[in-house]
Structure formats: structure tokens, C-alpha cells
Amino acid sequence: MSEIKKVSVVFKVFRFNPDNDVLPYYKTYELEVTQEDVVLDVLNKIKWEHSGSLSYRRSCRHGICGSCAIKVNGKATLACKDNVLELANIFGEELVLEPQNQKRAYKDMVIDKSDFWDKYDAIKPYLIDDIDENPETGEELPEKEIIDRKRERKMELWQKEYERIRMYLEYLSLEKTE
Numbered sequence: 001m002s003e004i005k006k007v008s009v010v011f012k013v014f015r016f017n018p019d020n021d022v023l024p025y026y027k028t029y030e031l032e033v034t035q036e037d038v039v040l041d042v043l044n045k046i047k048w049e050h051s052g053s054l055s056y057r058r059s060c061r062h063g064i065c066g067s068c069a070i071k072v073n074g075k076a077t078l079a080c081k082d083n084v085l086e087l088a089n090i091f092g093e094e095l096v097l098e099p100q101n102q103k104r105a106y107k108d109m110v111i112d113k114s115d116f117w118d119k120y121d122a123i124k125p126y127l128i129d130d131i132d133e134n135p136e137t138g139e140e141l142p143e144k145e146i147i148d149r150k151r152e153r154k155m156e157l158w159q160k161e162y163e164r165i166r167m168y169l170e171y172l173s174l175e176k177t178e
């Protein structure tokens with residue numbers, strides 16, 4: 001069995017805690033990473049082994065929900081998808097980890113997304129189904145039809161969710177950075 005190769009990479013991480021810091025600053029961490037590691041592994045390693053106060057969002061860990069979006073050397077990145085050594089090949093062995101927008105940083109990588117959700121709610125960028133899930137016609141749907149409708153409804157919700165993430169990432173990449 002071949003040995004897992006480790007490479008030392010320097011990470012300059014954007015830190016800001018409005019309770020303690022007047023201004024944001026960058027903290028440097030030097031970590032050994034393997035070819036398996038994605039950016040989220042690095043954030044986890046920093047949090048679990050070096051600085052428990054580091055804040056970032058993550059949820060699905062499968063590149064679906066979009067919650068882990070940050071910037072690496074200015075590149076919009078899904079932390080749970082982008083491989084650290086591939087990024088190091090592009091940018092060199094010092095990687096700068098920052099929130100998607102520094103002006104919106106609540107704390108470290110966590111940003112305020114409220115205006116996006118307000119706009120999203122206002123424009124409703126998805127289909128609104130007209131299936132009456134509880135028809136009052138007195139007519140009972142056959143069980144198979146109810147199951148089929150529920151299955152279709154779930155598929156629609158997944159598609160809407162996927163589209164929502166895609167739009168959010170597009171919105172962030174179009175947004176002007178300072």
C-alpha cells in the first residue's frame with residue numbers, strides 16, 4: 001500500500017469577531033495536507049486543532065447546499081468540493097481563505113446573506129405548483145397517485161433547491177468585492 005503524501009501549505013485566514021476586533025486581520029496557519037483534503041478539511045483542522053473560535057458555514061458536504069462558499073485567493077470556492085493541493089498548484093503554497101464578501105462578514109467566513117434572501121423571496125424564482133394536495137372535492141385519490149404526486153413534488157423541491165444554490169453562487173460571483 002502506498003504511503004499518503006503530505007505537503008505543507010500556509011493558509012492566511014481572514015479573522016474577524018465584531019465582539020473583540022475593531023478591524024479584521026489575517027492569521028497564518030501552516031498545515032500538512034494530503035491529496036484527499038478539500039478546503040473544508042482545512043477549516044475543520046484549524047477549528048478543531050488550532051482555533052476553536054473560527055466560524056464558517058457548512059452543511060451537506062457534497063457540493064449541493066452552497067453554505068460552505070468562501071474565497072480562496074479571490075476565487076469563489078465551495079470549501080467542501082475544492083481540493084487544496086489543486087488550489088495550491090494554481091496559486092502556490094500560500095492560500096488566502098476569505099469570506100465571499102469581507103464587508104458582509106459577521107464573523108470570520110460567515111457573511112450576512114439577508115438581502116439575497118429578501119430578493120429571492122420577492123422574485124420567487126421557481127415554479128409554484130397548482131396541485132391541490134388536499135382536494136375538497138370529496139373524491140379520494142388512489143394511494144398510488146398520492147405517492148406519485150408526493151414523489152414528483154419532492155423532485156420539484158430538489159430542482160428548486162439546486163437552482164437556488166446555482167443562483168446564489170452566481171449572485172456572489174457577480175457581486176463587486178472591495
Ligand code: FES
Nearest residue numbers: 059061066068080
Ligand atoms: S457544505 Fe454544502 S455545498 Fe459545501
